[in-house]
Amino acid sequence: MNKLVKNERVMMILIPVISAILGLIAGAVIMLLGGYDPMLGYQSLFDGMFGTPKAIGETIRAMTPLALAGIAVAFAYKTGLFNIGVEGQLLVGWLASVWVGYAFDLPAVIHIPLAVLAAAAAGAVWAFIPGFLKAKFHVHEVIVSIMMNYIALYTTSSLIRTYLYAGNEKSYDIKESASLASSFLAQLTNNSRLHYGILITIAAAVVMWFILNKTAKGFELRAVGFNQHASQYAGMNVGRNIVLSMAISGAFAGLAGAMEGLGTFQYMGTFTAFTGTGFDGIAVALLGANSAIGILLASFFFGGLQTAAPQMNFMTGVPSELIQIVIALIIFFVASSYLIRWVLGRAGKGGTK
Amino acid sequence: MNFLEVLAIIIPAALYSAAPLIFTALGGIFSERSGVVNIGLEGLMMFGAFTGIVSTLLLQDSLGAWAPWVAILIAAVVCAVFSLIHAVASITLKADQTVSGVALNFLAAGLSIFLIKKIFGKGQTDFIQFRIDKVTIPGLSDIPIIGKILFSNVPITSYIAIALAFAVWYIIYKTPFGLRLRSVGEHPMAADTMGIKVVRMRYIGVMISGMFAGIGGAVYATSIATNFAAGTIAGQGFLAIAAMIFGKWHPIGALGAAMFFGLAQSLSITGAQIPVIQDIPSVLLTIAPYVLTILALTGFVGRAEAPKALGVPYEKGRR
Numbered sequence: 317m318n319k320l321v322k323n324e325r326v327m328m329i330l331i332p333v334i335s336a337i338l339g340l341i342a343g344a345v346i347m348l349l350g351g352y353d354p355m356l357g358y359q360s361l362f363d364g365m366f367g368t369p370k371a372i373g374e375t376i377r378a379m380t381p382l383a384l385a386g387i388a389v390a391f392a393y394k395t396g397l398f399n400i401g402v403e404g405q406l407l408v409g410w411l412a413s414v415w416v417g418y419a420f421d422l423p424a425v426i427h428i429p430l431a432v433l434a435a436a437a438a439g440a441v442w443a444f445i446p447g448f449l450k451a452k453f454h455v456h457e458v459i460v461s462i463m464m465n466y467i468a469l470y471t472t473s474s475l476i477r478t479y480l481y482a483g484n485e486k487s488y489d490i491k492e493s494a495s496l497a498s499s500f501l502a503q504l505t506n507n508s509r510l511h512y513g514i515l516i517t518i519a520a521a522v523v524m525w526f527i528l529n530k531t532a533k534g535f536e537l538r539a540v541g542f543n544q545h546a547s548q549y550a551g552m553n554v555g556r557n558i559v560l561s562m563a564i565s566g567a568f569a570g571l572a573g574a575m576e577g578l579g580t581f582q583y584m585g586t587f588t589a590f591t592g593t594g595f596d597g598i599a600v601a602l603l604g605a606n607s608a609i610g611i612l613l614a615s616f617f618f619g620g621l622q623t624a625a626p627q628m629n630f631m632t633g634v635p636s637e638l639i640q641i642v643i644a645l646i647i648f649f650v651a652s653s654y655l656i657r658w659v660l661g662r663a664g665k666g667g668t669k
Numbered sequence: 670m671n672f673l674e675v676l677a678i679i680i681p682a683a684l685y686s687a688a689p690l691i692f693t694a695l696g697g698i699f700s701e702r703s704g705v706v707n708i709g710l711e712g713l714m715m716f717g718a719f720t721g722i723v724s725t726l727l728l729q730d731s732l733g734a735w736a737p738w739v740a741i742l743i744a745a746v747v748c749a750v751f752s753l754i755h756a757v758a759s760i761t762l763k764a765d766q767t768v769s770g771v772a773l774n775f776l777a778a779g780l781s782i783f784l785i786k787k788i789f790g791k792g793q794t795d796f797i798q799f800r801i802d803k804v805t806i807p808g809l810s811d812i813p814i815i816g817k818i819l820f821s822n823v824p825i826t827s828y829i830a831i832a833l834a835f836a837v838w839y840i841i842y843k844t845p846f847g848l849r850l851r852s853v854g855e856h857p858m859a860a861d862t863m864g865i866k867v868v869r870m871r872y873i874g875v876m877i878s879g880m881f882a883g884i885g886g887a888v889y890a891t892s893i894a895t896n897f898a899a900g901t902i903a904g905q906g907f908l909a910i911a912a913m914i915f916g917k918w919h920p921i922g923a924l925g926a927a928m929f930f931g932l933a934q935s936l937s938i939t940g941a942q943i944p945v946i947q948d949i950p951s952v953l954l955t956i957a958p959y960v961l962t963i964l965a966l967t968g969f970v971g972r973a974e975a976p977k978a979l980g981v982p983y984e985k986g987r988r
Contacts, residue, residue, distance in 0.1 A: 350787050398767055400708075445963075455966045456975070458708070458767055459914060462907055463959040474952035589903045598771055635786040640779030647772035648754070651764035 327657065328605045334656055335649035336603065336617070343642040352634045360631035364624025371623070373505025377580060379612075379619030380513040381406070384572035385597025386615055387524050388439075390606035392565040394528055396541025399562065401446060401461025402569040403594025404468030405439035407587070409570025411472045412438035413577035414584045417490025418480065427493040432516065432574050439570020440563040442468060447562025451555035457562065465590065473586035480584075487584045496579040511579035518612070520568055525608040527564070537561050569594065596622075599643050602650045618643060673814060675943055679932065680818045682939045684827040685803070687931025689714070689889035691830035693909035694916065694923040695837045696881025701918060702841065703874025704854035704978040708770030709755045710882045711906025712777030713748050717886025719781035720744040722897035723788070725797045734799045737891035744887035745880045751777070752879025753872075760871045763982040774906075782899050793898035801826055801892040826888045834924035841920060850874060854976035857983040867983050885909065908934075911962040918976065930958040 344354035365375050385402045392399035399405075413435035420427060446460040480487040496511040504510075528534040540547045540557040548554050572593060577584055600618055604610030621643070625636035649656070693714055700707040707713075724740035732739060754776070758769040785794060805821040812820070841847035852860040853870045861867050886902055894901045912930050916922025937954045940946040946954075 346783075350783075398765075400767065400771065449963070449967055453967045455963075458706075459910070459966060460963050462708075463911060463963050466904060466907065466959045467956045470952050470955045474950070589900050595771060595775065598768065599775075602768065635783045637779045637783040637786065640775055641783060644772050644775035644779055647768065647775065648758055648764070651768040651772065652758045652762035654762045654764070 327653075328607075330660075331653045331656055332603045332605055332610065332614070332650060335646050335653075338649050339642045339646035342645045343638055346638060346641060347634055350634070352632060357628055357632050357634045357638075361621070361624045361628045363631075364627035365620030368506065369504070370506040370508045373501070373508025373510040374623045375616065375620040376505075376514055377508060377510045377619075378623045379615040380511075380517045380579065381572040381575040381593050382596055382600050382619050382622075383517045383611055383615035384520055384568050384575060385593050386600030386604055386611040387520055387608070388565045388568035388572065389597045389601035390604065390611055391524055391528070391568060392561060393601060393606050394541060395537040395557070395561040396544070397447075397450070397558065397561055397565070398458050399443065399446075399461060399565045399569070400458050400598070401443060401464045401566075401594070402572070402597045403590050403592075404461070404465035405442045405566040405569035406573040406576075406591070406594050407465075407468040407472045408442045409435035409439040409573030410577040410584050411475065411573070412570065413494075413574040414487055414490055415480065417494030417578055417582075418488045420494075421491065422493060424493040427491070428496065428578070431490070431494045431578055432571065435570040435574035435577065436567040437570065439573065440567040443562045443566020443569065444559060447559040447566075450562070451558045465594070469587060469590060472584070473588070476584060476586045481586075482583070485586050487586075489583045490578060494578055495582060496575075497582070509580055511575075513575040513579040516571060517575070520571060521608040521612055524568070533560075569597075572597070596643070599647050602647055673818070677817050677821075678939050678942060679935065681803070681822045682935035683928060683932035684823045685931070686893070686934040687928045688824065688827040688830045688892070689885040689905055690909045690912050690927035690930055691827075691834060691885075691924055692888060693882045693885030693906060694912040694927050695830075695834060695920055696878035696885065697910055697913040698837065698841070698878075698918055698920060698923060699850065699874045699881070700878035701874075701913065701979055702854045702976055703850050703871045704857060704976055704981065704983070705756070705759055705871050705875050706766040706770060706980045707755065707875065707878050708767055708910070709752070709773030709777075710770075710878065710910055711902065711904070712770075712774035713752055713879050713882035714886035714889070714906040714909070715774075715902040716751050716777040716781055717744040717748045717883030718890035718894065718902050719777075719785070719886075719897050720747045720883065721887025721890040722794050722797060722894075723785075725799070725891060726794060729798050736799055737797065737801050737887075740891060741884055741887040744883040746883075748883025748886070749876045749880040751883075752875050755879075756872050756875040760868055760875070760982070763984075766980050766982075778899070781897070785897065794896045796896045797891065800895050801888065824892050826892060830888075831924065834920045838920040851976070853983075854978055857978050857981075861983075861985065871983070882906065882909070908958060911958055914975075915958075915962050915965045917974070929961075933957045 347354040347357050364371055366372055388402045389399055413431045416431040416434040442464060446457040449455040449460055450457045476487045482488040496513050498512050501510040536552050537557055540554050544554050600611055600614045604614035621639045625639040628634050629636045693710055697707055697710050721740045721744040724743045725736045728736040728739055755769050755773045758764040759766040801824050803822045803824050809820040810816045849865045849870055853867045857867045889905055890897055908930055912926040913923050915926035933954055936946060937951045
């Protein structure tokens with residue numbers, strides 16, 4: 317057991333798994349205290365996640381923006397930056413994709429990539445600002461990103477109202493030639509809203525893994541994240557790497573917005589509050605231990621929880637906010653992994669006596 | 670409309686919107702001066718608003734107009750306890766303080782609506798019958814010119830918040846407690862060597878921030894929103910964080926920044942009545958506080974120095 321605790325690779329898998337289990341147990345306790353039946357609650361939750369082909373389709377649909385948001389957070393994190401601005405980058409990406417999807421008349425082979433790239437570019441520009449301010453003025457990226465979130469929230473809804481307003485608090489629908497919706501995938505999953513965005517998501521996970529682990533630039537980015545001063549001494553341009561890393565992270569976040577704009581909704585609402593996907597991305601990245609595979613698994617799990625929450629509410633009366641509580645607790649457990657390491661270490665010592 | 674009439678519309682409205690921000694920003698100063706980042710102020714404010722409304726609804730039949738005041742005190746205590754989650758995770762368990770704060774925001778949002786649905790069977794509460802009302806102070810409001818601008822039609826909580834800012838300034842800069850608090854935020858090693866209990870000071874810092882943010886949230890709920898739902902505190906806590914940073918982690922600076930942000934918030938509502946301002950697109954007024962905070966951080970409004978050990982968990986014996 318002691319060897320286990322010292323083995324970082326094993327801990328990287330063990331901590332998220334234990335945290336998720338602890339989170340679900342805590343959720344069961346809250347259900348009990350609230351006078352609900354936890355067995356029934358979780359039963360209907362898991363049914364809502366995987367019970368029918370449609371449920372599985374909706375779970376995968378919900379996972380796409382979550383995974384991309386998680387990839388954005390993880391990419392920045394691997395290079396020593398905390399991108400809490402994914403929410404704002406997602407919003408500007410969403411708007412950019414909807415604008416390109418609505419304003420142009422193009423064949424689908426050009427229209428879809430153009431709309432997707434516009435979203436990535438918008439996210440990259442939005443993340444460039446905190447990256448640039450960090451590199452140039454040593455301003456902490458967390459606070460600037462949070463402020464950028466609010467600027468994105470109010471600016472996008474104002475732009476929609478002014479230029480794209482279709483009434484009823486939303487923009488015009490995108491043209492069919494820009495849509496990621498797929499009648500094939502929908503039929504396969506009994507009319508869920510599953511769309512081709514999942515392919516983009518998987519590709520993005522591969523791209524993240526490839527950039528970070530297989531390219532010289534990725535090595536440099538991680539080196540800067542690991543030790544800025546040593547990297548500078550080794551002749552790397554720390555500032556430029558910070559800006560680049562934030563921009564790439566923002567591009568992933570922008571793609572998450574395109575998933576909503578071109579895939580699930582086909583329009584953008586004039587939001588007065590955040591979607592929450594950007595913040596969920598932090599949870600996804602943490603639970604996925606910032607690795608590409610881990611993020612896909614974690615986003616599948618959280619996506620399932622979110623789509624199934626209304627069904628759990630309908631079947632057993634448990635308020636769907638329980639899921640938010642469980643996710644929050646899982647973040648606490650992963651972030652406080654010190655506790656899990658300590659307990660496992662103790663258990664290990666007890667066992668060898 | 671002459672200039673004084675404009676001021677008589679703007680200033681009371683600004684004071685009114687600023688009070689919750691002042692309380693919460695002052696709380697943030699205690700936490701961050703002790704070296705603990707508190708992104709969780711938004712969640713703490715939300716939980717304060719939740720506690721404030723629920724307590725008022727429970728008490729208003731027996732206490733009448735006093736109910737919201739008692740509710741604010743209850744919110745202060747409840748949120749001080751609630752903030753312990755952030756304190757334990759970020760101080761004792763050495764979690765990343767930003768992540769822990771984000772998790773606290775999540776938890777507060779989920780838990781408050783979960784409980785509202787459990788207690789009331791719907792997603793929002795009823796409106797409270799007694800709110801913290803705007804008052805016109807007899808005597809002072811009769812002073813020519815400033816009386817009408819400063820002393821009429823303002824909630825008492827705004828005056829309390831302003832007085833508190835000066836009290837906090839005294840505590841942080843003129844008392845031994847304040848010196849210790851600042852020292853653990855600047856150089857915990859040195860403070861530890863001098864016999865100051867770093868962990869305890871940081872717990873106190875976070876709990877005071879929870880208490881103040883709880884008051885801020887409850888004041889917002891009982892004077893402005895008057896009920897509680899998911900969107901009640903959308904962004905007020907982050908705005909308070911912005912005020913704290915814009916005010917350079919200084920109580921009087923935060924007071925000024927919070928009043929300015931209060932002004933910006935109220936202008937997007939009252940601005941329609943005022944010449945010149947009514948021609949500015951309201952989105953520019955709405956985003957102004959956030960843009961200004963970024964500019965302040967960048968150094969265009971004077972350099973803002975954060976406490977040096979901010980965000981760094983303290984480990985005994987490690988340099």
